[in-house]
Amino acid sequence: MARYIFITGGVVSSLGKGLASAALGALLQARGYTVRLRKLDPYLNVDPGTMSPFEHGEVFVTDDGAETDLDLGHYERFTGVSARSTDSVSSGRIYSTVLEKERRGDYLGKTIQVIPHVTNEIKDFISIGEDEVDFMLCEIGGTVGDIEALPFFEAIRQFSQDKPRGECIFMHLTLIPYLAAAGELKTKPTQHSVKELRSIGIAPDVLVCRSEHPIPDKERAKIGQFCNVRIENVIAAYDLKSIYEAPIAYHREGLDTAVLNAFGITDAPMPEMSRWDDVVDRISSTEGEVKIAIVGKYTQLGDAYKSINEALTHGGMANRVKVKVEWVDAEVFDTEDPAAHLEGFDAILVPGGFGERGTEGKIKAAEFARTRKVPYLGICLGMQMAVIEGARNLAGIKDAGSEEFDHEAGGKRFTPVVYHLKEWVQGNHKIARKVNDDKGGTMRLGAYTAQLTEGSKVAEVYGTSTIEERHRHRYEVDMKYREALEAQGMLFSGISPDGRLPEIVEWKDHPWFIGVQFHPELKSKPFDPHPLFASFINAAIESSRLV
Ligand code: GLN
Numbered sequence: 001m002a003r004y005i006f007i008t009g010g011v012v013s014s015l016g017k018g019l020a021s022a023a024l025g026a027l028l029q030a031r032g033y034t035v036r037l038r039k040l041d042p043y044l045n046v047d048p049g050t051m052s053p054f055e056h057g058e059v060f061v062t063d064d065g066a067e068t069d070l071d072l073g074h075y076e077r078f079t080g081v082s083a084r085s086t087d088s089v090s091s092g093r094i095y096s097t098v099l100e101k102e103r104r105g106d107y108l109g110k111t112i113q114v115i116p117h118v119t120n121e122i123k124d125f126i127s128i129g130e131d132e133v134d135f136m137l138c139e140i141g142g143t144v145g146d147i148e149a150l151p152f153f154e155a156i157r158q159f160s161q162d163k164p165r166g167e168c169i170f171m172h173l174t175l176i177p178y179l180a181a182a183g184e185l186k187t188k189p190t191q192h193s194v195k196e197l198r199s200i201g202i203a204p205d206v207l208v209c210r211s212e213h214p215i216p217d218k219e220r221a222k223i224g225q226f227c228n229v230r231i232e233n234v235i236a237a238y239d240l241k242s243i244y245e246a247p248i249a250y251h252r253e254g255l256d257t258a259v260l261n262a263f264g265i266t267d268a269p270m271p272e273m274s275r276w277d278d279v280v281d282r283i284s285s286t287e288g289e290v291k292i293a294i295v296g297k298y299t300q301l302g303d304a305y306k307s308i309n310e311a312l313t314h315g316g317m318a319n320r321v322k323v324k325v326e327w328v329d330a331e332v333f334d335t336e337d338p339a340a341h342l343e344g345f346d347a348i349l350v351p352g353g354f355g356e357r358g359t360e361g362k363i364k365a366a367e368f369a370r371t372r373k374v375p376y377l378g379i380c381l382g383m384q385m386a387v388i389e390g391a392r393n394l395a396g397i398k399d400a401g402s403e404e405f406d407h408e409a410g411g412k413r414f415t416p417v418v419y420h421l422k423e424w425v426q427g428n429h430k431i432a433r434k435v436n437d438d439k440g441g442t443m444r445l446g447a448y449t450a451q452l453t454e455g456s457k458v459a460e461v462y463g464t465s466t467i468e469e470r471h472r473h474r475y476e477v478d479m480k481y482r483e484a485l486e487a488q489g490m491l492f493s494g495i496s497p498d499g500r501l502p503e504i505v506e507w508k509d510h511p512w513f514i515g516v517q518f519h520p521e522l523k524s525k526p527f528d529p530h531p532l533f534a535s536f537i538n539a540a541i542e543s544s545r546l547v
Contacts, residue, residue, distance in 0.1 A: 002134060005169055008197065009172070017071075021071075030271035033134040038086075038088070039071050039141060042091050047093065059472065077524075086125070169259065170197075207223065211238060212238070245280055282317040289322040296327060315529055347543060349378075349382070350386075353381040359385060375513070379515075388400045390488060391417045391484070397415050397481070404475050445471060450496060452493060490507055512543075
């Protein structure tokens with residue numbers, strides 16, 4: 001049966017709870033334990049699938065097709081444990097389940113209340129699969145004191161009471177600000193945040209204190225005393241050059257020992273950190289740099305493409321080079337010549353995206369990469385753009401486009417080389433969708449198999465003939481244009497097992513031009529860089545040598 005670690009935050013948001021949870025998961029693994037990480041989000045959206053990446057950051061997709069919070073990406077990148085749909089839940093999902101049950105009459109006419117009905121639903125969720133791992137780490141989104149998070153705090157309080165003593169602990173992240181005028185670190189906000197937590201019945205066992213300045217022992221003792229936490233369980237968390245230093249840094253500060261002590265575990269083996277030593281070594285000792293242009297739309301917010309940024313870093317680690325990423329706004333070359341903006345980059349990546357805005361620019365970026373022989377990685381929409389470019393400029397389909405843009409604008413302006421898929425097969429199931437279905441969860445989502453063509457570039461890159469990658473899209477390249485495009489040298493090198501859906505395309509007469517319908521970035525790890533990203537960065541190194 002799992003032991004539980006509940007992770008909460010106070011004082012301000014964006015303290016890095018997700019990262020701290022992920023790093024703790026990695027440390028427990030390094031000590032030989034099995035872990036699962038879970039995120040409980042207080043917002044009322046049923047899932048982040050329909051939330052703007054501007055507001056909420058990237059939507060992370062699991063193998064089993066859930067659209068989840070980007071923190072699950074951190075969890076996977078640090079622990080290598082594939083997240084499941086049951087590892088992410090929001091208030092919206094909890095309430096909608098409770099209301100569905102109410103409508104079905106499951107509560108037998110009782111009055112439905114936050115306590116116990118909502119809190120019970122949360123507790124049931126927390127305990128799913130608890131017999132599978134040694135430790136279950138549950139992170140509560142938001143900050144203590146948020147009105148909407150109260151049912152979650154109440155649920156974890158009750159949960160710790162329901163369990164035998166010593167099976168649940170609470171870890172609280174706070175901020176210790178530095179007042180330059182006074183020349184002092186200030187512990188009061190932390191004291192208040194712990195007071196807030198205790199007023200709802202939760203006493204933290206471990207405090208993780210973010211600080212930009214060293215926290216002297218005197219201050220730690222003070223925090224411990226006022227917050228009723230042992231001094232050795234007051235852990236400092238300083239800013240790091242790379243997030244991948246977090247497991248080693250937290251171990252140095254004693255986080256894993258504090259957590260295990262809080263459970264009364266004193267005989268745990270010391271952590272085996274060679275994986276993380278190697279990761280840090282690969283980040284810190286590099287030779288040279290490659291410059292990658294990401295041609296996209298959501299250029300303002302790095303979090304919108306969190307996993308792509310991380311996967312590119314992993315690709316750099318695989319090749320021991322620094323990867324410098326620059327965001328180029330695709331809309332600029334809707335009207336302008338892309339060359340002025342793209343010359344000087346060693347490779348071009350066109351990421352996934354939705355909607356027509358910026359797509360003419362992305363098509364031009366694909367043309368630039370093809371004709372100038374610059375390495376190109378097209379992800380999802382980036383693959384669709386590469387196909388449309390080939391169809392227009394080589395296969396003679398001058399008005400080639402995607403049905404997505406016609407749906408958006410109303411009317412029919414394009415030959416739909418990329419069309420709206422309404423029926424497909426996943427494993428042994430047939431899935432069907434209508435054009436006007438709800439916006440949430442109606443895409444082809446989650447892991448699908450693709451068969452790679454022997455002798456193709458991707459078969460060489462992956463070193464295998466069958467792959468499984470994660471999807472999140474509504475539209476597909478239409479197989480009926482395969483012949484026309486292959487006649488021009490575009491190889492359809494990855495296909496769904498039923499032969500209906502193109503998963504990968506590549507230009508044969510090009511050093512490295514690959515478009516994939518899926519999101520390889522979601523499966524890349526610092527200790528196991530995704531082969532496409534490792535190979536893409538390698539191609540960028542080669543191309544940087546040519547200039
Ligand atoms: N908008 C495109 C589709 O729905 C691509 C989606 C994506 O890039 N994730 O097919």
